Amino acid sequence: MFDQLKEQPADKILALMQAFREDPREDKIDLGVGVYKDAHGNTPIMRAVKAAEKRLWDEETTKAYTGLAGDPLFAERMRDLVLGDSVSAEQVAAVATPGGTGAVRQGFDMVRLANPDATIHVSDPTWPNHLSILKHMGLPVAPYRYFDSDTGGVDFAGMIADILKARPGDIVLLHGCCHNPTGANLSMVEWKHAIEKINEVGAIPMIDLAYQGFGDGLEADAAATRAVVEACPETIIAASCSKNFGIYRERTGILMAVSQDPSRKKVTQGTLAYLNRQNYSFPPDHGARLVLMVLGDDELRADWEAELEEVRTGMLELRRLLADELRQRSNSDRFEFLAEHRGMFSRLGCSPEMVEKLRADHGIYMVGDSRMNIAGLNRDTVPKLAQAIVDVGI
Template identity: 85%
Template sequence: MFDTLKAQPADKILALMQAFKDDPREDKIDLGVGVYKDAHGNTPIMRAVKAAEKRLWEEETTKAYTGLAGDPLFSERMISLVLGDAVSRETVSAVATPGGTGAVRQGFDLVKMANPDAVVHVSDPTWPNHLSILKHMGLPVVPYRYFDSETGGVDFTGMIADIAQSKPGDIVLLHGCCHNPTGANLTQGQWTQVIETINSVGAVPMIDLAYQGFGDGLEADAGPTRQVAKSCPETIIAASCSKNFGIYRERTGILMTVAQDSGTRTVTQGTLAYLNRQNYSFPPDHGARLVLMVLGDEGLRADWEAELEEVRTGMLELRQMLADELRTLSGSDRFAFLGQHRGMFSRLGCSPEKVEKLRAEHGIYMVGDSRMNIAGLNRDTVPRLAKAIIDVGI
């Protein structure tokens, strides 16, 4: 049987990680891997998470399952974090998942059950794993225009025109904040137009919210998701705790649905639990337990929010430093968009050949589409990156 299997294409980011590891140059810079790093190149455990983990170790009395949907208290606190009071709790269904990726996969499974004929419309570009999962599941995909390489911003006219071509029951996949891989976000007014367009054609929005707190702050980053959930008849939301709680390896996420017709909640909640059962039975609890502890304790939550704000503002400072350095070296504002982007990533908008020159000539590693992880920089490496960008002619 196994002799019929075909080799799968190598993951480009994993291959980039290995190439960086094998590079003997001491001054090499890793801007490829999508995890937060501090100025020393480490991905630290957040103070509040560490304190919660110690408390959990002392207080936990069992490792028994919590339930197919996970601990209801985890869902309640995550719903509050993501949706606030934008919608009634009676309209929300939720299940814990293994990371945000698990939530995305479960969301697509839900779509396939509810409407086997649904087409999923995704931004061009989008997180590569969106496309990989959709291809594996056999769900049809149509891209909509999003990133403008010339301006480093959003091609909003193209985006609206393409979304308007979706059909009733189709899914429009949106990034809630900190667009990955471009860093280019919609304005509040543009979100309103997106909602109006989706509603006019009868499509269903699905939001991937992986970076809440990394852009303009916890509340501001949740704003678009809340606006969509409040304004659309149905919404699917996949949220991750990997980044804002720094618990990547604990695989902690949540899938939510919002339906203005609250009468569908019982069936929807049961369906989400059923999907959990089919895919991995009971979701992992350790990371979810830490999250609900941090969110439920006044002192831990205050410390978590303070540290998350330090992370956010630190990345904004690095962005502006890079934009300013490039302005000085280039004598123009053509890189100003880097200071306007939000989250960990920005996309330079250059060719794969220029990206390869950065690697070969300067030891700077980024994904071939020119996505770079701003969190991979520090005050010492920003000038080196800026000079390299100019040297290779970007």
């Protein structure tokens, strides 16, 4: 049987990481890998998370399973963090998942179980793993226009025109905030218009919320998701704790299914638990336990929010510095969009050949579509990147 297996395409980001490690240049810059880094190039454990781990070590008395859906208290606190008071608890079914990726996969599984003919409409571009998972599952995909490489913003007219092609029961996959890979976000006015059109065609929104707290703040970053669940009959939400709690390797996420009709919660909750059982049975608990401890303790939560705000404003400062450096060195304001983007990522909108030239000539590593991780920069490397961008003629 094994001789029938075919070699799978290499993950481009993992290949980029390997190439970076093998590059002997001391002044190389890694803007490819999608994790937050501080000014020293480290991905630190957040203070509140470390304190919760110490407390957990003292207090935990068992490693028994928590349940197919995970600890209900984790779901409750994540529901409050993401949805606030936009809907009632009776409207939300939820299960813990192995990271935000697990939540995305489980959400697609639920869609396939409920409506095998549904087409998944995804932004062009989107997080590559969205497309990889959908291809692996055999679900039909239709792109909708999103990023305008000329302006560095959203092609909103194109987006709406393409969403209007969706059929009743189709899924429109949306990024809740900090769009990956572009960093370009909808305004709230645009969100409300998009919601109207999704409802008009009878499609169902699915929101990937991977970066809450990295854009404009915890509440502001949740505003679009809350507007969607308030206005749409049904919504699917895949949320990650990897970035805002810094617990990447703990694989902590949650899948929520929201209905305006509370009577649907029982069956939906049972379906989500069933899907967990089929895929990995009981979800991991360590990361989820840390999250619920931080969110449930006033002192830990305050420290977590303070550190998260430091992370967020630090990335905004780097964006501003880079935009200013590029204006000075290029005598143009065409890179101002970098300061307007939000989250870890921005997309320069240049060709793969220019990205390769940045790597070969300047030791600057970014994904081939020109996505770069702003958090991979610091005050010392911003001028180097700005000059390299100008030198290669972007």
